[in-house]
Amino acid sequence: METNSPFKTxxxxxxxxxxxxxxxxxxxISYFAMYKDKKTPLSSYHLRQSLLLHLxxxxxxxxxxxxxxxxxxxxxxxxxxxxxxxxLILIILGAVSANNGELKPLPLVSDKxxxxxxxx
Numbered sequence: 001m002e003t004n005s006p007f008k009t010x011x012x013x014x015x016x017x018x019x020x021x022x023x024x025x026x027x028x029i030s031y032f033a034m035y036k037d038k039k040t041p042l043s044s045y046h047l048r049q050s051l052l053l054h055l056x057x058x059x060x061x062x063x064x065x066x067x068x069x070x071x072x073x074x075x076x077x078x079x080x081x082x083x084x085x086x087x088l089i090l091i092i093l094g095a096v097s098a099n100n101g102e103l104k105p106l107p108l109v110s111d112k113x114x115x116x117x118x119x120x
Contacts (some may be wrong), residue, residue, distance in 0.1 A: 020043075
């Protein structure tokens with residue numbers, strides 16, 4: 001039965017792509033709740049890209065934390081702030097690109113992500 005609801009929209013994968021940039025929990029929600037049934041090239045591209053971005057920040061965070069424990073200087077504490085600011089900027093760039101429906105690559109992440117996570 002077809003209804004003429006004003007809230008009915010065709011999803012081109014934008015919502016899964018945008019939600020994937022909301023930290024790692026957003027990626028998990030996007031992948032398991034939004035992407036599994038409706039795979040599109042847009043959502044696949046951004047899911048790959050955001051997954052590598054989130055994993056890279058976790059690895060960098062662990063590395064900087066170990067470095068701070070070994071050599072406790074303020075410089076490494078400031079380095080973690082710079083890393084998080086860069087992470088937030090990349091999240092914003094990726095989410096805006098996903099919202100616009102573009103397959104725009106993120107610096108340092110995109111090419112590697114597309115080859116590493118081909119099965120997503």
